[in-house]
Amino acid sequence: MSGLRKLIPLADRVLVKRAVPVTQTAGGVFLPESSTKKEPEAEVVAVGPGRRDQNGNIVPMTVEVGDKVLLPEYGGQAVQFGDEEFQLFRNDDILGKYQ
Template identity: 35%
Template sequence: MTDKNKIMPMHDKIVVKKKDGEDKTPGGILLPESAKDKPIQGTVIAVGSGVRDKDGKVIPLDVKIGDQIIFAKWGGTEIKFDGEEYLIIKESDVLAKLV
């Protein structure tokens, strides 16, 4: 992302740069776009401020920019921004952080 244009997700949302799916099978067969698995791993690019509890206090998210995550396969909204493709997901769609 450029310094001029940034994505700032709201509340408990996270912007993720998806890791590309595999282009070929372990045996070397090239896969058409329609046969590729949807990626479920990516890098956190931006995070929202968090959600508010019943008293109005903001609870920050557990993920931070730069974290490598595994997320729910069919979750989120795909967007295109500055020529790049991203996924906006809720923190509850994050299944794990890679450490």
């Protein structure tokens, strides 16, 4: 995680870590990787300062570090840190946040 402190998203970008998909049923049966899909839920790891409007004012971000968010099925830029994978999304691409 020390590498994450070095990456600060620019403008209105958000760095997230997707939730781990379920690979085992409640009965103990392991599911094959082909049947598991990407979870639409993620945790915000880092946020940028926000984008600038036409007057040069910074538009604040709608999410904060630690928020649980709902992501679109496709999109985002994958970023690899060691053996962990994160994704960068624009603030506008995030569909919602959980409370």
